[in-house]
Amino acid sequence: MYQTIVFLPLIAALIAGLFGSKLGNRGAQVVTCGALVVSAVLSWVAFFQVAMAPGDHSTHVQVLSWIVSGDFNVNWAFQIDSLTAVMLVVVNTVSCLVHIYSVGYMSHDPHIPRFMAYLSLFTFAMLMLITSDNFVQMFFGWEGVGLASYLLIGFWYKKPSANAAAIKAFVVNRVGDFGFALGIFAIFMTFGSADFAVVFANVGDYTDQSIHFLGMDLDLLTTICILLFIGAMGKSAQLGLHTWLPDAMEGPTPVSALIHAATMVTAGVFMVARCSPLFEYAPAAMEVVAIIGASTAFFAATVGMSQFDIKRVIAYSTCSQLGYMFFALGVGAYGAAIFHLFTHAFFKALLFLGSGSVIHASSDEQDMRNMGGLRTKIPATFWLMTIGTLALTGFPFFAGYYSKDMIIESAFAAHSSVGGYAFAMGVAAALMTSFYSWRLIFMTFFGESRASKDVQDHVHESPQVMLFPLYILAAGAVASGFLFHEYFIGANYDEFWAGSLFLIGENIMEAAHHVPAWVVYSPFVAMVIGFATAYYFYIKEPSMPGKFVKNFRFLHAMSLNKWYFDELYDIIFIRPAMKLGYILWKRGDEDIIDRYGPDGVSAAVVRVAEKFKKLQTGYLYHYAFAMLIGLSAFVSWFALGGN
Structure with a gap:
């Protein structure tokens, strides 16, 4: 069964990719x-067999012997436990619904089989x-996710901004992947x-050892865990390596939903949870995870409050929610982190696909300033996105609430300075999350339409093939919290996780x-304040946002320009790299390598050839004279006793 779960998507990808021209659009979709x-x-x-059933039903499935080189042996095998089962449900459920949604959303695209x-x-x-x-197989999947995201973000490759976004995502993730x-x-x-089994079983023997790294003697396990976390920071868009995430919105909306809800960005959270036996023995690394996560939750929430692109607002929401997951991991609340990953998949996919429905209805418009009044024109999309918003903001009894x-x-409850910082950032981010989420709803669906007359005349509800996945996700956004919280974080915690998450103490x-x-x-309380503020700004007193911007220009500029991270990286990294590249090209490549290498050698050959060419005059008497001189020299050599 597990081989079928894993390899069916690969087989489908090969069939659609290699034989799409013969299958046609409908065949590739089917x-x-x-x-x-x-x-x-x-x-x-x-999920129900492994995680929900009483007892430990973990299993190990051997696929093949993959790498054998001296002492380095790696098998291709599946580790199936409760953590894996949860992730299988998240990835395949959301991916399945995104595939179905894409049938409608991409119906007019000329490259459907490739997509x-x-x-x-x-x-x-x-x-x-x-x-x-094992870590090698994980790295294989890790890099595969990066490659696939590059292909999907840049799917519309004729669009320069999509190409740039794909390259940016690939390059930024290379930084994390190096760590x-x-x-x-x-390791x-x-x-x-x-192998996870070998590493995790012996990690306790290395608690007091150090490693010489970057010219310093550092704690071994702390260094390993921080290096692993750097990888997670790239894939899960944490503060510092987050800049690729909003640009990934250049891809088709189904791609945004898949990346943000179920696949790429959840990889880092999963990896840290899987490596809980390592992180539990590295408390300093855990503190780093918590601080970065809490800072990301706060930072991304501040940026989301001022964005106007509907997909970018939701993208920064993803970045912020991932911050929540990481600071939960950092304080040792692994179950809560994975539970939030689980519930987040439903409501975030719902919001992204719902935004795609809005864009589809609005003639591909993404700027919320050009929307408004859509509540009565696309009511199904409105109510579905409202459900997603209630879940995201933590409205009681919806998924995010739990x-x-x-x-x-x-x-x-961590009762530490790091825990206190995470708590404060989490509450502040909750307030801002509520504000920007309801701001999106109010700007998009309420008030008078700000779209052009032509766009207004063509507004229409999405087809059922696009709405059906949203109904399923809405059910998950409503019910997944109260149905499963007792298992993930409640009284059945130990039996549910069955040792797949490791804790000390x-x-x-x-x-x-x-x-x-x-x-x-x-x-x-934070959620209510955020809602009330958004309602006052965008429904009660629509002039308030303009007044706020006028009075707090610096804060608004920081938020609107994403704290100037892109500009800062341009100054610190991009421009110096470009300048260094120019110098190496002009001074190194042209002045040294070309001058004394290929160009220099070829020029010398030309010069020598020019000298010898002068001897070839084309006159017969010159050649006769040369022959006479040669013959005289030859005779003289023999006459003087040459052998």
């Missing part, structure tokens, strides 16, 4: 969607990552194996159930 439906159904079967093949390839790469039983690779090298050097609130309570979420009442109500 093959890829059919494969993902089967994988999704089997993933839910695996469907890329989606299925993306899914396969993520499945390889989450089912891996991840160094971490894997350090093999230390443990003599890349998972996000538990993360905030866990941060407080007390479970932080046990303490989170006993925090003061004001801590419990803080996220709710």
